[in-house]
Amino acid sequence: MSERDPRWFESMVVSLTRPATKYANVLVHDFDLAEEVVQEAFARMWASPSMPTEEVHFRRYLYRTITNLSHDYYRRLARRSPSAAPEAEDMNPLEVVQERANDEVIRAALQILGPRERQAIYLRYFEDLSFAETARIMGSRQVTIRVLVFRALAKLRRHISANPFPDQVAI
Amino acid sequence: MPTTTALEARLREYARQYDRDFPSTNGVERRIMARMAIAPSQPPRTRRRWEWATAGGLMRELAVVTVLLLLAGVLVVGANKLRALQPRTVTPPVTATPPPVGKLTQPPAYWTALHFVSADVGWVAETKTSAGPSTPGPTFIYKTTDGGRAWQQQLTWDGPGPVQVRFSADGSQGLLVGNGGVPLFKTADGGAHWQRMDPPPQATQVALQYFLDVNEGWIISYLNEATPGFAGVFHTSDGGQTWTQTARLDVNQEFSHGQLGGSLQGNLVFRDSSTGWMTPVTTSGTGITPVPPFLYVTHDGGKTWAVQTFVAPLGGALNSSTAIFSPPQFFNDREGLVLATQQSIPNGPGAPTFEGTYAYTTTDGGDHWSAPQQVVIPGGFVSTQAFSMIDAKTWLTFDASKVERTTDGGLHWEILDGALPADAYAFEVEFQDVNHGWAAAIIGPAHPTLAIYQTSDGGAHWTALTAPALGGQATGG
Numbered sequence: 001m002s003e004r005d006p007r008w009f010e011s012m013v014v015s016l017t018r019p020a021t022k023y024a025n026v027l028v029h030d031f032d033l034a035e036e037v038v039q040e041a042f043a044r045m046w047a048s049p050s051m052p053t054e055e056v057h058f059r060r061y062l063y064r065t066i067t068n069l070s071h072d073y074y075r076r077l078a079r080r081s082p083s084a085a086p087e088a089e090d091m092n093p094l095e096v097v098q099e100r101a102n103d104e105v106i107r108a109a110l111q112i113l114g115p116r117e118r119q120a121i122y123l124r125y126f127e128d129l130s131f132a133e134t135a136r137i138m139g140s141r142q143v144t145i146r147v148l149v150f151r152a153l154a155k156l157r158r159h160i161s162a163n164p165f166p167d168q169v170a171i
Numbered sequence: 172m173p174t175t176t177a178l179e180a181r182l183r184e185y186a187r188q189y190d191r192d193f194p195s196t197n198g199v200e201r202r203i204m205a206r207m208a209i210a211p212s213q214p215p216r217t218r219r220r221w222e223w224a225t226a227g228g229l230m231r232e233l234a235v236v237t238v239l240l241l242l243a244g245v246l247v248v249g250a251n252k253l254r255a256l257q258p259r260t261v262t263p264p265v266t267a268t269p270p271p272v273g274k275l276t277q278p279p280a281y282w283t284a285l286h287f288v289s290a291d292v293g294w295v296a297e298t299k300t301s302a303g304p305s306t307p308g309p310t311f312i313y314k315t316t317d318g319g320r321a322w323q324q325q326l327t328w329d330g331p332g333p334v335q336v337r338f339s340a341d342g343s344q345g346l347l348v349g350n351g352g353v354p355l356f357k358t359a360d361g362g363a364h365w366q367r368m369d370p371p372p373q374a375t376q377v378a379l380q381y382f383l384d385v386n387e388g389w390i391i392s393y394l395n396e397a398t399p400g401f402a403g404v405f406h407t408s409d410g411g412q413t414w415t416q417t418a419r420l421d422v423n424q425e426f427s428h429g430q431l432g433g434s435l436q437g438n439l440v441f442r443d444s445s446t447g448w449m450t451p452v453t454t455s456g457t458g459i460t461p462v463p464p465f466l467y468v469t470h471d472g473g474k475t476w477a478v479q480t481f482v483a484p485l486g487g488a489l490n491s492s493t494a495i496f497s498p499p500q501f502f503n504d505r506e507g508l509v510l511a512t513q514q515s516i517p518n519g520p521g522a523p524t525f526e527g528t529y530a531y532t533t534t535d536g537g538d539h540w541s542a543p544q545q546v547v548i549p550g551g552f553v554s555t556q557a558f559s560m561i562d563a564k565t566w567l568t569f570d571a572s573k574v575e576r577t578t579d580g581g582l583h584w585e586i587l588d589g590a591l592p593a594d595a596y597a598f599e600v601e602f603q604d605v606n607h608g609w610a611a612a613i614i615g616p617a618h619p620t621l622a623i624y625q626t627s628d629g630g631a632h633w634t635a636l637t638a639p640a641l642g643g644q645a646t647g648g
Contacts (some may be wrong), residue, residue, distance in 0.1 A: 007550075009207060013200055013207075017196045031194060032331055035196065038196075038203075040202045042206070043206070051233040113245075125186055
């Protein structure tokens, strides 16, 4: 593959847009916004002279860019409205999808996690990534991610234990 | 308290459900390719393939040095300092700002719809972009009555653009449909006045939607019931003014062919008031045995659905796990076409490859489909480029500014040299017949602007029309 092959980049767009949007949606809780974040991330990848030319590195770099753009979004949101919490949303397509899920308890439990915990749980269990790869994408040490996931799982277990039925969960 | 193993299993099952129900992202792929087309390409760093990769050796050296320093730190500064220093030595932290990049090119807006009912009368939709990540919008609707010399802004709303635009042949009746049926605008006077409609109140989780014309449409939405997994079919025959629920479907029964569970992910299209298709997005994975390529078909307006199987090519690997179907397109009451692209299943982290495209044709309105005919699609990816099928044999593709045309149903293609400016990226394309068509494009890369082109010779030559001003901002012409 040539280093700036538009066809190769296009194949990355075709194969990674959907998983990247799913990932962005977990971070920003808005499908339209997730699409914009992913679009911006791909555009930055293309404009970057150091764009990775191997799929595994490309994906890692893309996810990190998405993470950073999501953080940017929340910072801008916070500047505009100091009281606006990142977790707050009215029309949340992620929830629309999630509400469809059979496991309502899991859906509700995931909401109690912090952004980084949710990010780690998503990469580890939704994308089935190894701890090493999750750590690379999140820019942390592997041991840190292991601890983060362990604590998040403990939180989820405690929450599910205290709220075993969907109708007992306060959202 | 559930065990960790049990919780992990539930998380993975939940992840599968999340994937099955996640909406299609086809629209954003084209927007990404548009931005790529108008962005100035940065020369690659040939000596350093990638910063992190290159940094690997350097990192190891740094790590060794740092470890020595840290050991010294243990002696001098103490364990607390050591913990503070350690995280900086392994991988770059997630910085507050995105990775450094070259100059970005962001067009002021994207075309989100284009529709002409005659050589003079047409509408376009522009959706404004923002400087940073935020929900797209507002969207502006413009109308021309003089073939694109002048445009009048008719309507605006805050949010993404329409996914369907329908007008009657005389242009008086019109309908704009947003994703999920929101927003839904209707006009009875050519767009001078618009009335906002609502999707049915029970349709809180719209999965599929399609309007056959300005009056008749369907919405299939998950129902907000105590027992999940049921969807309602809602039908309107007055452009969304009133809706009737015509069916309640068990998704896990009706739409689970070749899948571990039911899903409404895909596209909906109707040929007439009774017959329609749902093109499913099927997935491959552990425990799923691929079945022959198929679509779901209804003959009673969506009340009941059946599997319609397509013949797999000889020796090919086209099946439910590898086939990506385009929605069936009909050119008259009987003649229609559906394309199936075969995608390789990635084994590991590699990107999928496209192994070929097959055309299935019908001459009886979709009751029967032909054997697969292998065709060629320039570029291979239908989803990322403007693609127009004017009739069963005449198709055009727009790969950025490169226009290619086939008149034999995809067997041979001719490049229409210099048809569009070299820095144009065609975004929305529409043809009224084999000769007359329009293309809405983004022109870049220095100062991206929007432009509209018209052809009267089947795409060989294009004439620039005046583009409407975006929200008072001049956008070229």
